[in-house]
Structure formats: C-alpha cells, structure tokens
Amino acid sequence: MPLTIKVNEETFTPRQQAVLTAALDLLVENGDGLTMTAVARRASCSKETLYKWFGDRDGLLTATVQWQAAKVRMPQVDRSHLSAKALRLSMEQFARDLLTVIIGDVSVTLNRTAITHAAQEKDRLGLIVLENGPMGIRRRLKPILEAGKDARLLRFANSEDAYRTFFGLVVRDVQIRLLLGDSTLTQSNIEANIEADVKAATDQFFTLYGVEATHNRE
Incomplete structure (x- = not known):
C-alpha cells in the first residue's frame, strides 16, 4: 500500500525538501522520466541516500506527491x-x-x-x-x-x-x-x-x- 503520513514543512529536512523539489522539477520537464539516478544527479546526492530516505522509487514518488500536496x-x-x-x-x-x-x-x-x-x-x-x-x-x-x-x-x-x-x-x-x-x-x-x-x-x-x-x- 502507498505510504500515508501527515506531511507538513517539518516532516522532511531542508535537504530532503530540496531533493523532492528536484524530483518535482524533473516531473515537469520529463513527465515519464523520473528515475532515482536522475533525481540523484539533479539534487547532487547519491542514490544510496535516496534509498536510505525513501526506500525505493515508489517511496520517492510517494514522498514527492506528499510534498506537493502539503502546499495545501x-x-x-x-x-x-x-x-x-x-x-x-x-x-x-x-x-x-x-x-x-x-x-x-x-x-x-x-x-x-x-x-x-x-x-x-x-x-x-x-x-x-x-x-x-x-x-x-x-x-x-x-x-x-x-x-x-x-x-x-x-x-x-x-x-x-x-x-x-x-x-x-x-x-x-x-x-x-x-x-x-x-x-x-x-x-x-x-x-x-x-x-x-x-x-x-x-x-x-x-x-x-x-x-x-x-x-x-x-
């Protein structure tokens, strides 16, 4: 099941917020082309860090959507x-x-x-x-x-x-x-x-x- 947590600005660290913002930018630019490698490169972090924070690609996508929705x-x-x-x-x-x-x-x-x-x-x-x-x-x-x-x-x-x-x-x-x-x-x-x-x-x-x-x- 998708991860569901209460999300606000304090849920993610500033560094994680920067990563999620990079992921959102990539979605706008490429739509279908979001990969862990692309996000790591855009956010200047390692794939190992992404896996540690978000688990896998679905976890990264979940956190990205939550971060966007938290703007409401x-x-x-x-x-x-x-x-x-x-x-x-x-x-x-x-x-x-x-x-x-x-x-x-x-x-x-x-x-x-x-x-x-x-x-x-x-x-x-x-x-x-x-x-x-x-x-x-x-x-x-x-x-x-x-x-x-x-x-x-x-x-x-x-x-x-x-x-x-x-x-x-x-x-x-x-x-x-x-x-x-x-x-x-x-x-x-x-x-x-x-x-x-x-x-x-x-x-x-x-x-x-x-x-x-x-x-x-x-």
Whole structure:
C-alpha cells in the first residue's frame, strides 16, 4: 500500500525538501522520466541516500506527491473557541492554497502522468497520487468541517458530502480543463481571479451549510 503520513514543512529536512523539489522539477520537464539516478544527479546526492530516505522509487514518488500536496496547508483553528469568522477564514485559506496548487505546472504534469500510468497499468503512480494527493488533501479539511459542526456553525449529515461540495465549488471545471489543455484557460487569468473565486466558493458553501442560512430556509 502507498505510504500515508501527515506531511507538513517539518516532516522532511531542508535537504530532503530540496531533493523532492528536484524530483518535482524533473516531473515537469520529463513527465515519464523520473528515475532515482536522475533525481540523484539533479539534487547532487547519491542514490544510496535516496534509498536510505525513501526506500525505493515508489517511496520517492510517494514522498514527492506528499510534498506537493502539503502546499495545501491544514487550516489551524481553536476548536474550543471557534467563531464563524475564524472558520470562514480557515476555509478561504484552504481554498486559496488548493487553487494555487492545482493550477501550477507541477500538479498538471503530475496528474496527467498519473492518469496515463493508471490507464496503461504501468505502475502504482496513479494510486500513489490518488492516496497522497486528493485523499490526503481531503483529510486536511474534513476535521475543520467537523469542528464547525461541533461548534454549531455548520449543519450537515455527512462531512464527506460537505467536503465534496466545497471542493466542487472551489475547483469547478478548472482542473479538468487544465488537464485537457484548454488554451482559453491561462494560469495568469486564474491567478488574477483567485481571491474572487475563493470568496464566492466560501459564500456559496456557507449558504448551503451555515447554521444561520439553514435556519433561514426552515
């Protein structure tokens, strides 16, 4: 099974972070050509060091995907004194990080490569990306949604459904259009509208699940 651990900036040493960044750069440049030898050469380290740190190529790929997904930070909230404002700000931060990450060349290339590998049953990259990318990101936000429910700021029957709704409101069709090479969708245009898109998605989510909004609909 793919390795799954809680990842943040402290999970990897600065030297390991540099290696993983080199691996991500190679993925963007070569897509399918990520090898232990290439990463060792780009990062100016030995293959023995890579094997010691990551185990094998799958372990390196797992850590690389986790490092990329960790750029979508887990919101920090005080569960015992959670306010509607703090909850909204934490969700806006999550949405901002999510959009910023998925529109980047690294994520687009990584997802395209993983989809190709999964279709060809070439290796485990597809499963590694699924478990440590989208699933890992999901695990960062669901506790915040549940904290909002416990604080009686949100109302929903299932946190998974609530997460999927928020994810859909934030991402919309942006990711699939990027993956399919929509030339009318440019990174600069998306970046210019991120703040407006983040606010709109969060407002829509609270209209659907905010306690005050649901009371008004009853």
